């Protein structure tokens with residue numbers, strides 16, 4: 001087998017058109033995140049042996065109960081980011097406010113936003129979980145970052161990525177120059193050396209067509225009509241207007257769902273619903289939707305909230321929630337067209353009779 005490139009080598013190649021000091025700073029920052037994630041992978045991989053299962057007796061920024069692994073992963077990310085001279089500060093799902101680097105808050109050129117452990121309801125079930133991260137410019141480098149320093153639309157991200165802790169630990173990232181996939185070499189890291197990530201795929205592309213969708217169908221009664229229509233048509237299969245059978249998946253770890261889409265295409269939706277009208281969606285814009293949107297777009301897919309591109313949304317708050325619809329481009333174009341035409345989705349009689357995806361009465 002030919003020699004694989006390490007993370008640092010692959011990034012140097014990928015960033016060869018950037019100014020040398022920018023390439024170095026980005027490679028160092030990604031390296032710090034990668035080392036944190038290698039340690040999270042180790043903790044997650046030890047399962048109950050690490051004593052990291054169960055609740056932590058605390059709540060996160062939004063009042064959700066934290067798991068021990070949420071807290072430990074957050075501490076590992078903070079620790080490694082604090083050691084990186086290019087990072088001025090960071091914001092995490094686990095903290096209400098952003099945090100400042102102890103030594104580099106003024107001089108650092110980047111801000112990092114992350115979800116340290118996505119899919120934490122899956123920890124004890126030993127189902128894939130992940131970390132999602134995004135690197136933004138610290139526009140007023142030289143000054144201390146504030147909450148408003150983070151309020152940048154997704155298309156300003158310099159790096160977006162996730163790490164999937166599954167049978168293999170895989171990091172997928174983009175520096176706006178396509179999508180790279182790395183695998184953690186779990187045999188590395190002996191004698192206290194940093195663990196190695198090896199490039200296992202580059203120029204990742206999401207197929208434009210798919211016959212697979214992922215949605216939490218238990219929320220069907222709360223969905224808006226365009227989503228009701230799209231799913232009803234998929235479920236109708238060969239006999240419906242799509243004239244083909246679809247398959248459905250739901251892992252409840254966004255990282256795992258997006259990774260499946262990266263490898264074979266598909267659609268992932270956590271759409272707007274009417275459960276809590278003040279919350280337009282479940283997923284968080286800054287550390288779930290925006291980084292995943294950039295990765296999907298860089299791989300040739302599309303990511304929207306139904307009517308707008310996710311990368312165009314300007315956050316109002318660190319923990320803002322948004323509807324998320326992303327994946328294979330042709331399907332997302334179709335879903336956007338359903339959202340755009342209020343008449344197109346109102347009555348499609350055939351599926352009023354179906355049991356699982358019954359159209360609600362208008």
Ligand code: AFP
Pocket residue numbers: 117118119120121122216252253254255270282283
């Ligand atoms: P947790 O990290 O709280 O488990 O949430 C995971 C998540 O943010 C995302 O990864 C899943 O797609 C989604 O929530 C699952 O939501 P449901 O529990 O409604 O299926």
